[in-house]
Structures are given as C-alpha cells and as structure tokens.
Amino acid sequence: MIINVLVGIGIAFFAFVLQTSVAGLNRKIVGRLQKRIGPRWYQEFIDIFKLLSKRSVSHGWIFDFGVIMALGGIIGTAMFMPITSNIVAFQDYDNFFIFVYLLAVGMLGMAMSASGSGNPWASIGVMRALTTMLAYEVPFLIVVLTIINLSGTSSMTGIQIFQQTAGNNWFILALPLGGIVGFIALMGMLGKKPFETYIAPAEIASGPMVEYGGKQLGMLFILHEISVWIEVTLFVHLFLGGATNIFEFLIKYFAVYTLANLISNVNGRFKIDQVVTFFYKWPLLMAVTQAVIAIYFGWVI
C-alpha cells in the first residue's frame, strides 16, 4: 500500500513537471503565432518558484486552509489517474467519478479560500466558475455515460484497454459527435477562451485569484498545472484510446493541449450566460443524440 501511495505521489509530481513544461512550450508556440519569440520553455517553473519564495499576505485562516485543501484535493485526484494503461497507482480503483468529484473537493477549497478573502471580484469569479461548471459538466457526463455503458467499465484503465482491444475504435471515432462534445467540454474545463469567463483578467481582475500573492498564488499555480493535466489526460484516456506506453501518452497529451491552446488563442470571450446557453444548446443536443444512437440503436463505428 505504501508503494502504491508513493507511485501515486510520483504520478502527481510527473503531472506537475509535464504540464508546466508543456505550458511553457505552448507559451513559445503562441508567441510564434503572434510573431514574437516567446519566453523560454522553463519560464513557468521560474514563475512558480519565484512566487513560492516570496513573502505574502493572508486574509485569515480560511484563506490559507482553502488553498491547502484545494492543492491536497488536486494532488489526491492526480494520484488516482493512470498515465498509461499499465502505469497506475491504484489498480482497479481508478473509477471515473473519482476524477469528477475528488477534483470538486479541490475546486471547493479554492472557491472557499477565494470567497474568504473578502474581495467581491473573487466571489464573482467563483460564481462564474461554478456556473461554467454547471454548463460543461452535463453534456460531458452524458458522453461519458455512453462510453461507460458501451465499454462496460468505469475504470479509466478499463476504458483504455477496451479501446486498445482489436475490433474497437478509439471513442473519438466510434462516437464522433461525443468526441466533439468531449473536446468542447475540455475547453470549458481548462477555462480556455471562449469559456475563459471566470478568469477574465481585464474584466474582473482574474476572478478567484485576485487577492493571492506569494506562496498561496504559487500553490494555486501548481494546482492549476496539475488540474489541467488531469483534465487533458481524462480526454486522452476517454476518447483517444489512452496510451500503451509513455511516449504515446506524451504525444497525445501534447497534441490535445496544444490544439486546445491554439483554438483558445484565436477566440474571444463569451459572457457567462452565453456559456450556459451555448452548452445547453448544441453540445447537449449532440451528446444526447450520440447517446441515443449508441445505446438504443447500437450504431457504433
């Protein structure tokens, strides 16, 4: 059991290092897109360690406690996530719903801490983040329902192995509509434009993050990197057939994150009610259509 926990901690650390590097590389890619040179690829590490080393302010115990609970929840979630179909800390116990709901503990901690700062921008940001969550979760979970119903397992490793078995396609091919919904929902989860409404730096001063600085902000950066890793990895495992070895995983991971980032950089920002109406119009309709086709008619490629 101790070894499993250590493996889990290793996965969480791997998640942090990988996503921070990929995020740095993406800053470079976006720089090139905008005809800039862009920062060095390890710029994100520099930012985080600088923040961690600085002295900061605190708005009371809940402000600190929320940050600890948030980072703890996210690290815990990452520990459950399989990297490939054979690198997993807790075999059999990587149930899909853990990733949705244990992630929510982290988000709750962060929301608590942000509201505890007493800044109205933070509360508005939390409100928008929760509303966005209400928007993207439902279509996404309907697609996942289809996947679990078809593959007969809700374990992330099991879903990967199901797609890797001969005769079964990756779910992005088997359920094309569902794949599109999954990607749009991923954009919402990552808070990429056009669903960036809850961060909105120019509008609500970075929303939940407004009061943070120093080590608290550094910890939230770590939290952000790990949660991005969890969300992108969920997409890779659910729709892209997972991975059989780590290189395959790295390629798929990099491709998905970069694509999301590129789309984000050519988009504007929705208003919060537009986010909700958007997700409850096309993605939900597509998800339901896909589920009806796949479950009731059995038409799966």
Next chain:
Amino acid sequence: MASIEYLILILVGASFLAYLFTKLNTYLGSVFTILATMFVFASLAGYGFGMGLDTTVNYLPWFTFNQTYLGFYFVIIIAFVYLMVSFFHPYYLGQYKYKDSYNMLFLLSLAGIIGAFYTDNFLQLFFFFELIIWTTMFLIPQGKSREAAVSYFGFSVAGSVAMLIGIFLIFSSTGQLDITSGLAAISGTNAIIVFILFLIAGFAKLGAFPLHIWLPIAHGNAPHPFSPVLSGALVKLGAFIGILALVRIVPTANLLVDSINLPLGQWLVAILGSISIVFGTLMAIKEDDAKKLLAYSSMSHGGYILVAFSLMNSVAFAGGFYHILAHAIASAAAFMAIAAVARATGTTKMKELGGMIHKMPITYLAYLVAIISMAGIPPMGGFISKWLIFMAVINKGMIFVAIAIFFGSVGSFLYVFRPLAALFLGQEFREYKHVKEAPIMMLIPTFILMGLNVYTGVFPSFILNFINNILGELGYAALNVTSSSIINVFDGQGILNPALISLVFAVGVFIAFIIFILLKKSRSVSLMDTYTAANFVHDEHLLHYSVDFYAPLERLYEKHTNWMTKFYESLAKKVKEIGNLGKYLFMSKNIGTTMLWIITIIILLLWGVAL
C-alpha cells in the same frame, strides 16, 4: 428486553411529563426531552440492529407490531435526527409562544414514528401517520408563519387521504389489512390504482414534483430546531410509502425499449423524480433564504431517492437507502448550522449576513462537512449514494434521467456554496461583532453529525451490510461489499474503494500542508485590505457580494419559475369557489332553503332504508 409497545407508551407518558416540566421551566423540560429521546434511541440502537425488540402487545388493544429491517432502518435514522435536534431545544424554546406544548408534541410525534415503521397493519400505519401529521402541524406555526402549517397540513392530508383510499381498495379487493401480504395479493387494475394512490401519498410527504409547494414554505418558516426534523426525518416517511409502492407493487408491463427494461409505472416515476431534481436545483440556486434554499435541496434529494427506487435493481436500491441516510445526516447538520447562526443573528436571509466564520468557526465546519456530503463529493456519505445511483442509471442507459441526475449533482455545488459564501465567508459585518460561537450543548450534536458524515463516506461497509439485509427482505440480490468497504457493482462495471479515496485525499492534503508550512510565513491583513481597483471603500457591506449570487444564471430561467405556484393558486381559487357554492346552497340563512334540504335528506335516507 425492550418492547416496542413500551417504547411508545413511555414516549406518550414522557410527552405529558415534558409538558408539565416545560410549564415549570423551559430548560428543565427540554433536558427531560433530551433524556427521553436518548433513552428511546439507545433502546432502539441496542436491541433493534439484531431485530431483538419485543413485539408482544399487552396494553394496547388491536395494535400489532412486527420488526423488519426496512422499518428499523427508517426508525433508527429518524430517532437519531430527533435525538440530535433535541439538544437544540433548551436554547430555542424560550422564544416560542406555546413553548409548553413544544416538547410534548415533539415526543408524541416520535411515538408516532416508532409506531408507523413497526406496525404490520395498514390501518395502524394510517393512524400513526395521522398522529405524526397532527402533532407536527402544531409545531410548525410556532415559527414564522401560520400559513406554513396550513400548507404543510393541506398537502399531508391530501397524501394521507390518497393512502387511505388505497388501503380501502386493498382491503376490498383482497380482504387483507396486513401490509406485506396485502401489497403482494393485489393485482390488475386495482394494483395500478393503489400504485398511483400510494405514490401520491409518497410524493406529498417527500415533497417531490408536482406536490412540492409546501416544502419550502414549511421548512423555511418552521421553528429553527424543527426544520432539521422536517428535512432530515419527516420527509423520509414519503420515501417509505414510495418504497412500499415502487418495490412491492409492479403493476405495469415493461417498456418497449429493450435496453431500459423497466415497467412503465416505474419509468414514469423516474421521470417525475428527475423533474423534482431539476426543479429543486433551479429553485435552490435562486433562493435567498438559507433555510428555503436547503428546503429546495431536500426536494432535489427526494428526486434522487425516487429515481433510485424506481430502477428495480439492487444497486439502485442500495444507493437509494444510503442516500436516505446520507441526506438525513447532511441535511440535519446543515439546517442545524443555519439554526445556530439564526439564533445568534436573528435572520436566515443571506443578504443580511456575512463573515460568520470568524465568530462561529465550528458551526462553519459543520456546515462545510454537511454540504460536501450533500453535493456528493468524497470523502463524505453523499458521494457513495450518488455514485451507486449514477452507476445504476448508467447501467440502464437512461439518458434523460441521467441529464437530470448529473444536472442536480453539479447544480448542488452551486446552491450549497451560496450560504457558505454569503453567510459564513466574505466580509465581517459590524452589526455582528458581538456574536459568539454556539454554546457547548449545541456543539455536541454538531460534532456527532460531522463525525457521522465522514464515517458514512469512509467506511460504508457496516451500513451497506445492513442495507443488504433490507435488500434480502425485499427479495433482491445483495450488494457486493467487502469488509474493507470495497464496493463492486454490476460485476466490475464500477469498483469503489472509499477508504482509499479518503486516504489518498489525506495524503494530498498532507503534502500540500508540508509545502505550505515550509514556505515563508505570510503577514496577516484585515479583510478590508483588499484590491479595490484604487477605490476607497469604507463600508464592508459594499465589499460583500451576496445578493443575487447567480444573477446571470437566474436571469435565464427566472420567468418560468412560478408556474407551479400559479397552478396551485388557481386550484385553491377553484376550491374556494366550489366552497362558496356549497355555502350558498347549504348554509343559507333563508329558513325555506334549510327546510328544503332537511326534507330532501330525510327522503333520501328513507329511500335508502326502503332499498
């Protein structure tokens, strides 16, 4: 050896003693109530788990009792909620107008509950139900409004009348008043009618759509210590009646869609449950009163219970039973936390409150733990039950029900967070500077409930094993649970290890804590010392974002929220009109009219005799 009859008699006796004691001294009467409730709970817990209660009847003629796992599960949960709430009585009763009778009615309703779940006869079930309704009806108006009691009573009576007609129908068609054999013997069209009638009773008590109007009114206006009882305990009576109908009577044929494989009646109930979930969630998001918000959340959770019990398989049933427990504990804890705040500040309106965390940190923690469970987030009990229900719905492939349960689950993050942010967090208001943490007596149940919320989420095996007994009693296969609480549903379609999740979460928090503690200590600043875009804000009220928290979301649906209320209003108007017609016809002051009716009735009676 404890006997059910003695327990009921003791409670009835204790209720009159409580009346006398409370008349002497409120505090004394309340402490006596706590002791009486504690005695009953201890006897139930001590003997009931092994079905060791004595069912013989010596002093109560015509009454018969029978122990079932199903009944005991409800009794122990409800008695527990009663016990927890009774600790609040000494601090609240003083302000009520009819405080003498409060403890008496409270204990009498507990007697009704023990009778209702232990009886094996329909007419006694009805009797005990009425006892519960009539006693609690006089408790509710001691709070904020009398209309609340009217609304509660109206819907409850509609439910019990439906149940009574159902009971008569069972008796006339099968000749049985025994609950188990009566429900088993009924068949054909009568079965469909009884199914519908019992479900009306269940929906009315559970506050499910479309019979939900009373729920926010009664919960929101009931006395503060009584709201947890309503939501955590009494609403569950509806679940019990619903289970009797949904599990024991299966009147209709299966749906045509093969992959759903559910009887039509059950499927319709699942849809109604889904509407309850969505409706409750949307209304809760919109609500400004913390107690009404929690009331709408009860409605949404009632929807989950209905969905679970309409799915006809043991995983869903286990999820439903677990949800009854998890919601009872979480909702009682949340209502009690709000009650503690209301006692200190005199209001439950979220826009008038803020920053209570600095004065009442323990109450805050209790509320936090409760809402984590309510939102179905690990490591609390609500996660286990919602997970079981999710797995059952996914396994059935019920897409439209799934939309509702996922929407309700994510929506619950939204509404439970609102009191947390508006009431406990945010700026600390000047007018509440004097507020203190709740007294130690009120913190005892708070701690117990907090512990139980965590326990149900970390080690569910004991409770799930008990639920397996109930499933066996209902004729369903047991859920696969190991002694270390690993749950395996549908042959490996879902495997959950709650203890491991909690362990990993603890490890994560530990790592985060180490990172936090190793870094430089931060400087403490006041809450007013925040980024305000270079504006000088001097009033903390201006920096507290709590009114219309989800305004952009509410705007999308607020025009469509009151059509059910309008429907009931117009229904009430119609009933009033009919009443006026009756008044006009029968209650006339004109002597001639009266004579006419008297003669008509005599003629009719004579005609009846002649026949």
